Amino acid sequence: AQSVTQLDSQVPVFEEAPVELRCNYSSSVSVYLFWYVQYPNQGLQLLLKYLSGSTLVKGINGFEAEFNKSQTSFHLRKPSVHISDTAEYFCAVSRGFQKLVFGTGTRLLVSP
Amino acid sequence: SAVISQKPSRDICQRGTSLTIQCQVDSQVTMMFWYRQQPGQSLTLIATANQGSEATYESGFVIDKFPISRPNLTFSTLTVSNMSPEDSSIYLCSAISLDGNTEAFFGQGTRLTVV
Numbered sequence: 001a002q003s004v005t006q007l008d009s010q011v012p013v014f015e016e017a018p019v020e021l022r023c024n025y026s027s028s029v030s031v032y033l034f035w036y037v038q039y040p041n042q043g044l045q046l047l048l049k050y051l052s053g054s055t056l057v058k059g060i061n062g063f064e065a066e067f068n069k070s071q072t073s074f075h076l077r078k079p080s081v082h083i084s085d086t087a088e089y090f091c092a093v094s095r096g097f098q099k100l101v102f103g104t105g106t107r108l109l110v111s112p
Numbered sequence: 113s114a115v116i117s118q119k120p121s122r123d124i125c126q127r128g129t130s131l132t133i134q135c136q137v138d139s140q141v142t143m144m145f146w147y148r149q150q151p152g153q154s155l156t157l158i159a160t161a162n163q164g165s166e167a168t169y170e171s172g173f174v175i176d177k178f179p180i181s182r183p184n185l186t187f188s189t190l191t192v193s194n195m196s197p198e199d200s201s202i203y204l205c206s207a208i209s210l211d212g213n214t215e216a217f218f219g220q221g222t223r224l225t226v227v
Contacts, residue, residue, distance in 0.1 A: 034215060043116075043204060044155075044218040090154065097208050097215060099145055102155045 135205030
């Protein structure tokens with residue numbers, strides 16, 4: 001079975017500062033890794049995904065994530081955040097493109 | 113990518129009643145999923161809706177409480193039966209495209225409050 005740990009429930013940051021949201025996973029088999037974003041009162045939108053190949057994955061809105069197999073991590077980063085990035089961010093894993101196992105989420109709070 | 117429409121977007125229901133949530137995709141999809149997001153928590157998979165057969169439920173979820181229909185490749189419903197305040201959650205529909213080679217996409221969710 002797979003599991004996902006997002007250690008930070010909330011990350012406050014000032015606008016234009018860099019940010020890293022942490023995600024660690026556990027699985028006995030190869031998995032696909034995803035980051036989804038949920039804006040207030042909306043559904044989930046895919047930010048980026050890692051399937052195979054290059055360990056640095058670039059997504060939408062300037063986000064990127066790095067897959068680290070030895071540390072079983074898939075941390076999300078952005079070099080300069082905007083107020084509009086305030087949202088809930090979920091890391092997820094799956095075996096193939098099927099049911100997803102989600103982490104508990106990290107609320108990113110960007111202030112001016 | 114395909115678009116999922118969920119209805120209703122929100123509802124306030126009396127305990128003991130049932131609510132059916134509809135999920136419509138604008139293209140044919142292979143797999144559809146229903147997730148629950150309880151207040152302040154992450155998403156938990158309720159079941160996989162299979163076209164032409166019964167849904168596959170995850171541990172802790174049963175068909176009597178969450179009956180699901182999947183009559184064709186673009187539509188599914190989830191019913192929350194005999195509701196209690198503990199059922200107050202956001203319910204999200206998700207789907208994977210017909211070729212199965214893309215990531216899951218989500219509807220906007222149904223925010224349910226049981227009073």
